[in-house]
Amino acid sequence: MVVDNKSNKSKFVGITSIADGLSTLKVAELQDIRRKLKIKNVSSLKKAELIQYLAEAIPFHLKNIIRLYDERRLFLIKSMIANKGMITVKNLEIEELEYFRKTGFTFMSYSNGNQAIIIPLDLMHTFEEIVRDETVLYDIKRNTEWIKITRGLLYYYGVVPQDKLVDLVEKYAPIHPYYLDFNQVIFDAMDYNQEINFDRYGFSFWEVLEPLNILEEQASRKGIDYYPFTKEQLLEAGETDFVEHPKGYSQLLALFTKEYGMSKQEATELIEECVLQVKLGNLPSQLLQYLQTQLTFESLEAVQRLVDALIILMNNTREWYLKGYTSLELSLQDKKGLSSLSNKKGEVIHLHTLQKVGRNEPCPCGSGKKYKKCCGN
Numbered sequence: 001m002v003v004d005n006k007s008n009k010s011k012f013v014g015i016t017s018i019a020d021g022l023s024t025l026k027v028a029e030l031q032d033i034r035r036k037l038k039i040k041n042v043s044s045l046k047k048a049e050l051i052q053y054l055a056e057a058i059p060f061h062l063k064n065i066i067r068l069y070d071e072r073r074l075f076l077i078k079s080m081i082a083n084k085g086m087i088t089v090k091n092l093e094i095e096e097l098e099y100f101r102k103t104g105f106t107f108m109s110y111s112n113g114n115q116a117i118i119i120p121l122d123l124m125h126t127f128e129e130i131v132r133d134e135t136v137l138y139d140i141k142r143n144t145e146w147i148k149i150t151r152g153l154l155y156y157y158g159v160v161p162q163d164k165l166v167d168l169v170e171k172y173a174p175i176h177p178y179y180l181d182f183n184q185v186i187f188d189a190m191d192y193n194q195e196i197n198f199d200r201y202g203f204s205f206w207e208v209l210e211p212l213n214i215l216e217e218q219a220s221r222k223g224i225d226y227y228p229f230t231k232e233q234l235l236e237a238g239e240t241d242f243v244e245h246p247k248g249y250s251q252l253l254a255l256f257t258k259e260y261g262m263s264k265q266e267a268t269e270l271i272e273e274c275v276l277q278v279k280l281g282n283l284p285s286q287l288l289q290y291l292q293t294q295l296t297f298e299s300l301e302a303v304q305r306l307v308d309a310l311i312i313l314m315n316n317t318r319e320w321y322l323k324g325y326t327s328l329e330l331s332l333q334d335k336k337g338l339s340s341l342s343n344k345k346g347e348v349i350h351l352h353t354l355q356k357v358g359r360n361e362p363c364p365c366g367s368g369k370k371y372k373k374c375c376g377n
Helices: 016-023 027-036 047-066 071-082 092-100 121-129 134-157 162-169 179-191 211-219 231-238 249-259 262-281 284-292 300-316 327-331 335-339
Strands: 001-006 011-015 087-088 107-111 114-118 196-201 202-206
Touching: 011 092, 027 047, 047 121, 071 121, 071 134, 087 107, 092 114, 092 179, 121 249, 121 300, 134 162, 134 179, 134 196, 134 202, 134 231, 162 179, 162 202, 179 196, 202 211, 249 262, 249 300, 262 284, 262 300, 284 300, 300 327
Parallel strands: none
Antiparallel strands: 001 011, 011 107, 087 114, 107 114, 196 202
């Protein structure tokens, strides 16, 4: 049954029972909920029977479902509880809205004519108990670290094979003997924020277009292990919408806003696209070709100023091909580490010639010395 709660300033349309909420869904949506809860042997039930079955089953699964959450989802559930079981859609990202619509215990409704996600009244007490449960809160704190570290690793490495991910995460946060819990938490987070993909190549960041290409490039550099990030770096990169600001970022920002009259938001979006193209392995010529579609160059001097800032950014951006290293960092490693690099990536790009220079090649400045003993030092 739908109820209206009225006051002088607001009108909220609520749902009294979980069965009423489930009745608003299509059969296919009910079956999706059943599959997500791993409920078997009831797929042949008619809609009314399936609604009744799920209405009785979901409250028993509720605690285990919330145990997979992170602190963001806990915050949203607490916000609903504090607001009579409701949160307006404007407070949710699109991915969050899609996620909560498929849970089987939150449903679409309206507040002041605006769409909202609500908890049925008959589940409110159960939720209140769950969000105060110390064991649940402990799991949620642990999950938040797991999710952020995983996202951070994939942000910097691009792709990580399935059998390697646990080993990498466990360098920063314990997993064993809770390996199955870890998998459940990560896959549920993938459904929630849609920033991690999974296929036969393993786990990849959502912006990765060709996971196999990255794995092949990484495999060609046998002398390079994954860059050893700190836990703090990964937790920072694990935040949604994080974008690294490598050296050269501020210089490009000033250039785009002052010299090309772009707004800060426009300039930021353009630089973030440049960072992504570097992470994807694009070359300087490709970035310049792209920027020519976005900018009008007034002179050769203007082009040179752009190139100077762009190359600094490229040399200091962490690349997926390089397992999280920057080209500059690899250029400063010892001979053993550098000798295993192909000539495609991993070499510092000279600021004035746009030429990739190996450490043992003649320096482009014309000094006659090797690059590593001259400008590359």
